[in-house]
Amino acid sequence: MAFKLLASLLALAALSNAALIKKATCADGRTTANAACCVLFPILDDIQENLFDGGECGEEVHESLRLTFHDAIGFSPALFKQGKFGGGGADGSIITFDTIETPFHANGGIDEIVDAQKPFVAKHNISAGDFIQFAGAIGVSNCPGAPRLEFRLGRPDAKQPSPDLLVPEPFDDVTKILNRFADAGFSSDEVVALLASHTIAAADHVDETIPGTPFDSTPNVFDSQFFIETQLKGTLFPGTAGNQGEALSPLHGEIRLQSDGDLARDSRTACEWQSFVNNQSKLQRAFKAAMAKLAVTGQDTRKLIDCSDVIPVPKALTGKAHFPAGFSKADVDQACAATPFPTLPTDPGPVTSVPPVPPS
Numbered sequence: 001m002a003f004k005l006l007a008s009l010l011a012l013a014a015l016s017n018a019a020l021i022k023k024a025t026c027a028d029g030r031t032t033a034n035a036a037c038c039v040l041f042p043i044l045d046d047i048q049e050n051l052f053d054g055g056e057c058g059e060e061v062h063e064s065l066r067l068t069f070h071d072a073i074g075f076s077p078a079l080f081k082q083g084k085f086g087g088g089g090a091d092g093s094i095i096t097f098d099t100i101e102t103p104f105h106a107n108g109g110i111d112e113i114v115d116a117q118k119p120f121v122a123k124h125n126i127s128a129g130d131f132i133q134f135a136g137a138i139g140v141s142n143c144p145g146a147p148r149l150e151f152r153l154g155r156p157d158a159k160q161p162s163p164d165l166l167v168p169e170p171f172d173d174v175t176k177i178l179n180r181f182a183d184a185g186f187s188s189d190e191v192v193a194l195l196a197s198h199t200i201a202a203a204d205h206v207d208e209t210i211p212g213t214p215f216d217s218t219p220n221v222f223d224s225q226f227f228i229e230t231q232l233k234g235t236l237f238p239g240t241a242g243n244q245g246e247a248l249s250p251l252h253g254e255i256r257l258q259s260d261g262d263l264a265r266d267s268r269t270a271c272e273w274q275s276f277v278n279n280q281s282k283l284q285r286a287f288k289a290a291m292a293k294l295a296v297t298g299q300d301t302r303k304l305i306d307c308s309d310v311i312p313v314p315k316a317l318t319g320k321a322h323f324p325a326g327f328s329k330a331d332v333d334q335a336c337a338a339t340p341f342p343t344l345p346t347d348p349g350p351v352t353s354v355p356p357v358p359p360s
């Protein structure tokens with residue numbers, strides 16, 4: 001009986017697989033699972049050529065990924081429960097109502113990528129909410145070592161701006177950060193996974209004297225160096241001291257957010273943080289799953305079409321997890337009580353300084 005059921009279930013699975021394999025061929029000859037996704041190919045080409053300078057993993061990609069978060073996290077069931085408007089999540093309101101949202105304190109610097117993306121939204125037949133998540137997924141695919149992110153199409157236009165104070169600040173404590181994410185539907189493990197984004201990231205405005213200062217030594221590669229380097233003892237400020245939301249960094253040319261340093265050391269998040277140090281496939285899987293959730297925050301997923309196969313497949317990582325030159329396990333602030341820090345090789349040569357991410 002159980003066997004018969006299994007057999008018919010397998011037959012059913014084969015049938016639906018066959019249905020999925022029948023792909024739509026678009027006007028330019030490229031194929032996708034759903035004909036409704038064909039509209040995305042010309043937009044993809046335009047983004048790669050004219051927003052990401054021919055498919056780089058550079059500043060605009062980093063900023064576009066940050067934008068996916070700052071749009072989506074504008075969603076608060078707690079506010080709705082109080083009878084207030086809690087935001088539409090990943091609805092493009094940060095572009096549609098940019099004059100209201102970009103001046104929010106936590107959105108410092110986001111106006112640059114909003115201004116860069118706006119003409120693309122105007123030119124193509126796509127909602128601002130879809131465009132932000134689409135550009136973020138394409139951008140991440142330009143970074144070696146990244147997972148291929150999902151993309152769903154069909155977010156309606158935002159009707160109202162997000163309320164202020166929903167985007168976390170680097171000077172918020174861990175409890176405040178985890179509570180804000182929990183309100184939006186994310187567990188502490190998912191918060192750690194989402195912060196993998198800071199492996200392809202830099203800060204322009206935490207210390208205004210050193211724009212483009214990265215959070216790890218490899219800001220153009222989606223690797224685990226961010227999780228390694230945030231766990232090293234902090235000894236210096238790469239620029240000036242006394243900036244709000246900044247913690248001591250281990251490396252010249254690298255900046256550490258107070259929030260990242262704290263999350264790496266808090267008992268609620270430290271072991272998950274450390275688990276990404278030497279497990280690239282876990283890092284990819286967890287980031288992909290958490291980003292899929294982030295990208296549809298506040299949206300009715302039943303009305304969205306899965307166009308994930310339009311997103312390019314990222315290149316594999318070539319380097320291996322390592323301590324930067326001059327560092328070893330002795331420099332680690334061990335925070336996970338349950339598991340020792342993984343053994344890693346040290347880059348050869350003298351201690352180096354991390355160069356800034358060039359503006360592009």
Ligand code: HEM
Nearest residue numbers: 062063065066069168169170194197201202203204205206
């Ligand atoms: C605890 C939560 C978070 C805090 C406090 C935080 C804070 C920050 C800050 C202060 C910056 C530097 C901005 C600047 O000065 O230019 C930054 C950059 C960035 N953040 Fe976050 N972030 C958080 C979570 C996230 C998440 C969930 C994502 C994406 C999924 C993300 C993606 C990025 C990226 C890609 C950049 C680099 C932007 C660039 O290089 O231009 N962040 N973040």
Ligand SMILES: *[C@@H]1O[C@H](CO)[C@@H](O)[C@H](O)[C@H]1NC(C)=O
Nearest residue numbers: 036039124125126127153154
């Ligand atoms: C724009 O896209 C919508 C679906 O999002 C479609 O119904 C409409 O026909 C499109 N308009 C043009 C001019 O292509």
Ligand SMILES: *[C@@H]1O[C@H](CO)[C@@H](O)[C@H](O)[C@H]1NC(C)=O
Nearest residue numbers: 275278279280281282283285
């Ligand atoms: C990597 O993470 C997975 C869980 O996602 C785990 O099963 C596996 O043992 C980990 N591998 C290593 C080498 O730690």
